[in-house]
Amino acid sequence: MNAPFQQDKKSGERKPLMVLIAAPRGFCxxxxxxxxxxxxxxxxxxxxxxxxxxxxxxxxxxxxxxxxxxxxxxxxxxxxxxxxxxxxxxxxxxxxxxxxxxxxxxxxxATCPLVSKVHRQAERLIEKGKHIIFIGHAGHPEVIGTMGQVPEGQMTLVETVEDVATLPFTHEDKLSFLTQTTLSVDDTAEIVVALQARYPHIVAPKAEDICYATSNRQEAVKAMAPSCDLVLVIGAPNSSNSLRLVEVAERMGTTARLIQRASEIDPTWLDGVGTVGVTAGASAPEVLVREVVTKLGEWREVEESKIRTAEEKMVFKLPRQLMD
Missing domain, CATH: 3.40.50.11270 (Rossmann fold)
Structure with missing residues (x-):
């Protein structure tokens, strides 16, 4: 049954809703x-x-x-x-x-090869006598895994720019930094600037650790959000990259909501909304995106359009033991 705000009061017809679909989105x-x-x-x-x-x-x-x-x-x-x-x-x-x-x-x-790359970097830095400042979120499995690649006490976690100010190291200490792969590109850049300002000699990774998929999904939301009244991010509450997509949209001044399934959408969210953006974190399958669009179509006359900012063709090989 249609909620009153979803129909034109004069004609009784369903109101139109532009749905912008971010690309890339979903599985990496x-x-x-x-x-x-x-x-x-x-x-x-x-x-x-x-x-x-x-x-x-x-x-x-x-x-x-x-x-x-x-x-x-x-x-x-x-x-x-x-x-x-x-x-x-x-x-x-x-x-x-x-x-x-x-x-x-x-x-x-099944560790993502891009996470494994960070693990190898950590090992090499320790071999060179560097102490590693690791930018990430405490308690996240990726952070626990990465910090577990080196002897205890040889890696220090920072989560915010404020954390940088409390670090106990001096200019004599041999420092380097690495980052979690699923962080906010903008937040991480601010922390890196703070680290380099305080420790000009700190060694940066040869290439950015934030993975291509995380960066691409954030860029797509940045391109889409200014045209939206609401952005729906499909992802789990414990998914770092999905939470970052919500933050990116909100920074663009657009209301954003994290949902796991279409059933979580409250139709009152569409009150006064003409354009909805839809994206999905890197762990969310495309079937859930279609489920959301279908649900929106139950309430409004949906017109779909894609906002594409990148093409992804990356493929990773399976472990040898499963290749027979």
Whole structure:
């Protein structure tokens, strides 16, 4: 049933709604690869296959993999010795595969190759005697995994520009910095400026650590948001890259809401709204985007248009052990 504000009072016809769809949006190459790794592992080893932590931060994806035979756990100790286990796309501390080897377990590492690249950078910096300042969000699985690549005490986490001011290091200390791959491009740039201002000698990574997909999705929202009265971001509340998309839209002066499914949309959000932007975090499948557009079409006469800012053709290879 249509809410009163969704109809023209004179004609009784549904009001038009322009829906702008951001591109790129949704699944990135790392997420595609991680999901395929779980599916291939189930094919190769048979169900069940255990997965340490959510393979990606999306309930729809996790539930669909559970139906195929995946069992999700938080810690390796929950996995029986004789069962295969997959490590999530966010990466794990070195202690996790070491424990799996000690227990002679079959394990497959689904860490995104772009996260693995940061891990390798961290190792090289420590070998060169550098202390690493890591820009990221405390408690996020990727941060836990990256900080777990180096000996304790050799990496310091900063989350904000204010954190930089409290760092205890001197100009004599050999410093470097790395970043989580799913951060706000703008926020991270501000923190980097603060770090370089305080420690001019700090060593930067050779290339930006924020992944191409995170940057591209933020750029698409920046291009779309000024034309929108409301932006809907499809993603999980524990998805860093999805939360950043909400922040990007809000910084452009546009109201933005994070939703996991179309059923969470309140039709009153459309009151007085002529244009809605829709995007999806890197862990959200395209089926959820179509679900949202369909739901909007139940209330308003939808006209769709794409806002494209980049083309993505990145593909990552599967681990060798699943290639047979």
């Amino acid at each position: 190459a790392g997420v595609d690869r991680a999901i395929e790794i779980v599916e291939k592992a189930i094919e190769k080893f048979g169900a069940p296959v255990y997965v340490r932590h959510e393979i990606v931060h999306n309930r729809f994806v996790v539930d669909s993999l559970k139906e195929k035979g995946a069992i999700f756990v938080e810690e390796l100790e929950e996995v029986p010795d004789d069962m295969p286990v997959v490590f999530s796309a966010h990466g794990v501390p070195k202690s996790v595969p070491a424990e799996a080897k000690r227990r002679e377990m079959i394990y497959v590492d």
